[in-house]
Amino acid sequence: MSEAAQVSVAPIVRLRDVSKAYFRAGMRLPVLEHVDLEIAEGSFIAFMGPSGSGKSTLLNLISGLDRPTEGVVEVAGRDLGRLSDGELAEWRAANVGFIFQLYNLIPVLTAAENVELPLLLAPLNRAERRRHVAAALDLVGLSPRVHHRPTQLSGGEQQRVAIARAIVTDPRLIIADEPTGDLDRKGAEQVLDMLQELHRALRRTIVMVTHDPHAAERADLVRHLEKGRLL
Amino acid sequence: MTLGQLAFKDLLRNPTRLLLTVLATGIGVLAFVFLQTVISVFYSGLAVTQPDRLAVRSKISITQPLPLSYKRRIESVPGVTRITYAGWFGGRMSETREDFFPNFYVDKATYLKVYDEYVAPADQLAAWMADPCGAMAGKSLAERFDWQIGDRVTLKNAVYPGEWTFTVRGIYAGRTPQIDTTLFAFGYRCINERLPEELRDYVGIYTIVVDDPARSAQVAAQIDAMFANSAYPTRTESERSFQMSFIAMSSAILTAVRIVAYGVLLILLLVVGNTLAMNVREKTVDLATLRALGFRRRHVAALVLVESLVIGLAGAAVGLLLAPPVLSGFVRVVSESFGPIGTVVITGPTYALALGASVGVALLAGLLPALRAARLQVAEGLRRIA
Numbered sequence: 001m002s003e004a005a006q007v008s009v010a011p012i013v014r015l016r017d018v019s020k021a022y023f024r025a026g027m028r029l030p031v032l033e034h035v036d037l038e039i040a041e042g043s044f045i046a047f048m049g050p051s052g053s054g055k056s057t058l059l060n061l062i063s064g065l066d067r068p069t070e071g072v073v074e075v076a077g078r079d080l081g082r083l084s085d086g087e088l089a090e091w092r093a094a095n096v097g098f099i100f101q102l103y104n105l106i107p108v109l110t111a112a113e114n115v116e117l118p119l120l121l122a123p124l125n126r127a128e129r130r131r132h133v134a135a136a137l138d139l140v141g142l143s144p145r146v147h148h149r150p151t152q153l154s155g156g157e158q159q160r161v162a163i164a165r166a167i168v169t170d171p172r173l174i175i176a177d178e179p180t181g182d183l184d185r186k187g188a189e190q191v192l193d194m195l196q197e198l199h200r201a202l203r204r205t206i207v208m209v210t211h212d213p214h215a216a217e218r219a220d221l222v223r224h225l226e227k228g229r230l231l
Numbered sequence: 232m233t234l235g236q237l238a239f240k241d242l243l244r245n246p247t248r249l250l251l252t253v254l255a256t257g258i259g260v261l262a263f264v265f266l267q268t269v270i271s272v273f274y275s276g277l278a279v280t281q282p283d284r285l286a287v288r289s290k291i292s293i294t295q296p297l298p299l300s301y302k303r304r305i306e307s308v309p310g311v312t313r314i315t316y317a318g319w320f321g322g323r324m325s326e327t328r329e330d331f332f333p334n335f336y337v338d339k340a341t342y343l344k345v346y347d348e349y350v351a352p353a354d355q356l357a358a359w360m361a362d363p364c365g366a367m368a369g370k371s372l373a374e375r376f377d378w379q380i381g382d383r384v385t386l387k388n389a390v391y392p393g394e395w396t397f398t399v400r401g402i403y404a405g406r407t408p409q410i411d412t413t414l415f416a417f418g419y420r421c422i423n424e425r426l427p428e429e430l431r432d433y434v435g436i437y438t439i440v441v442d443d444p445a446r447s448a449q450v451a452a453q454i455d456a457m458f459a460n461s462a463y464p465t466r467t468e469s470e471r472s473f474q475m476s477f478i479a480m481s482s483a484i485l486t487a488v489r490i491v492a493y494g495v496l497l498i499l500l501l502v503v504g505n506t507l508a509m510n511v512r513e514k515t516v517d518l519a520t521l522r523a524l525g526f527r528r529r530h531v532a533a534l535v536l537v538e539s540l541v542i543g544l545a546g547a548a549v550g551l552l553l554a555p556p557v558l559s560g561f562v563r564v565v566s567e568s569f570g571p572i573g574t575v576v577i578t579g580p581t582y583a584l585a586l587g588a589s590v591g592v593a594l595l596a597g598l599l600p601a602l603r604a605a606r607l608q609v610a611e612g613l614r615r616i617a
């Protein structure tokens with residue numbers, strides 16, 4: 001699509017010759033091989049590929065949840081390989097919002113409390129936290145549901161709570177691993193509308209993995225993975 | 232919400248399991264306190280014995296009496312500052328086992344000068360001293376039979392024929408809670424005067440106080456040497472070893488009880504450890520999610536340790552609340568069927584030990600699960616399907 005425009009913008013994600021392999025019973029099991037990738041700040045990119053092609057692994061490397069076997073991962077100006085475990089956690093808290101296929105809400109917490117979680121690590125007082133939570137839940141249209149537990153919400157609503165949790169710290173990068181994989185058509189559309197809105201209105205960078213072509217259409221750039229290689 | 236509130240909300244994932252674990256811990260603490268207290272009852276008699284007190288008894292047998300005439304001769308031994316004597320009377324109110332209580336005669340003039348751990352109001356003391364057949368009853372004994380000052384108690388006895396009636400002149404308490412308050416003591420004169428000639432002027436044991444406990448052995452040897460060739464040879468030993476000779480038989484049992492008490496703690500360790508490990512396993516995805524959101528290793532470890540701390544504290548609370556009623560129920564049942572046992576109190580150190588053990592065991596049990604939570608690989612944890 002807008003490849004020309006992308007080059008002029010500084011990339012927020014840059015992977016150079018990144019490989020990831022697991023070692024099992026003395027055998028090297030390659031998962032990602034020699035991946036070079038740049039993602040421009042403010043873009044909405046979708047990765048597609050068959051199951052087991054390494055999509056989640058790629059997202060984990062970009063979001064600092066996992067480390068590559070070889071190569072360099074630079075995100076938001078930091079070489080993640082140089083960060084300690086604690087620094088990486090701090091970096092994630094400040095820079096990355098996560099959306100998971102199965103929402104990953106904490107079952108004993110209400111919607112509002114789930115959204116508040118990432119803020120517990122930030123230097124904010126109670127009133128400030130409450131304001132941020134209210135704004136985030138309002139953005140995903142769940143203000144009337146703040147006191148509901150995850151089990152009292154539909155799948156689509158749970159994923160919207162998760163989106164609110166992902167954006168409440170106002171991160172530069174939003175990572176979504178099959179965000180519609182467990183939703184019906186209507187729920188999926190709502191979630192995709194929201195991601196697109198975040199991208200368009202707030203200029204957030206969104207990196208999404210999906211194997212649903214309808215979902216991928218919403219992104220402004222689609223890349224394909226196969227057997228650990230970026231096509 | 233704060234991090235602390237997060238930890239507490241996290242506790243309520245599985246309230247039933249939490250409740251059961253707390254109850255199990257509580258019962259463990261209760262068993263621990265119970266066993267410790269039973270042991271301490273056995274030793275409480277020893278704890279109040281004083282190092283400067285020696286018992287002089289018959290060398291032949293504990294049940295063999297000594298002549299009253301020994302009093303003056305023992306008194307004359309250098310180092311002996313005070314002396315008193317007493318003897319087992321063993322009277323019964325009826326033939327039933329249930330109303331048994333320890334009763335004995337004492338030399339009223341000297342007894343409380345040697346045994347100063349028993350205390351009674353001055354007027355009762357004076358009334359008791361004045362009446363040879365007046366009796367002093369321990370507080371818990373008087374409560375057991377609902378005796379008041381002035382009540383008459385009639386005892387029958389196989390060794391001293393006939394019926395013996397004593398008047399309750401005083402009710403004594405212990406200087407510390409460990410002191411036995413189940414005893415019944417009356418005057419030697421009351422008994423001696425009524426005995427047939429050949430039984431008169433013999434006593435059960437003498438208790439002496441020495442001026443220097445370090446010289447006890449020397450004093451004891453001198454007394455025993457004095458009577459070695461008489462018809463009534465003596466054995467003088469510290470009051471502690473005298474009492475020990477009664478409980479030596481039980482010491483193996485006491486050791487076993489102590490092992491069981493610590494075995495209970497070990498079981499607790501495993502029960503609580505199992506619960507915490509199970510919880511960590513079940514919430515692996517949630518812990519990984521928290522880590523993804525930026526929570527540190529120490530945060531997720533703290534979640535587990537808060538849980539173990541709560542289990543330890545709540546378990547201790549349950550156990551320590553249950554302990555007093557359970558123990559007094561036990562004492563009631565036991566004394567109904569076996570006669571009274573010493574005064575049973577749960578001591579401060581036992582409470583502290585139980586609380587410390589409960590919290591310590593719970594935290595120890597949480598250590599491995601907490602470490603596991605902290606070491607969790609985030610990417611791996613997220614892959615798990617809850």
Ligand SMILES: Nc1ncnc2c1ncn2[C@@H]1O[C@H](COP(=O)(O)OP(=O)(O)O)[C@@H](O)[C@H]1O
Nearest residue numbers: 022029031049050051052053054055056057058
């Ligand atoms: N801990 C691991 N040990 C060995 N192989 C793994 C491990 N984690 C993932 N894999 C393998 O890596 C490959 C890529 O996995 P993943 O990135 O989850 O694929 P996708 O998200 O595209 O379905 C799969 O073949 C998977 O089995």
Ligand SMILES: [Mg+2]
Nearest residue numbers: 055056057177
């Ligand atoms: Mg995947």
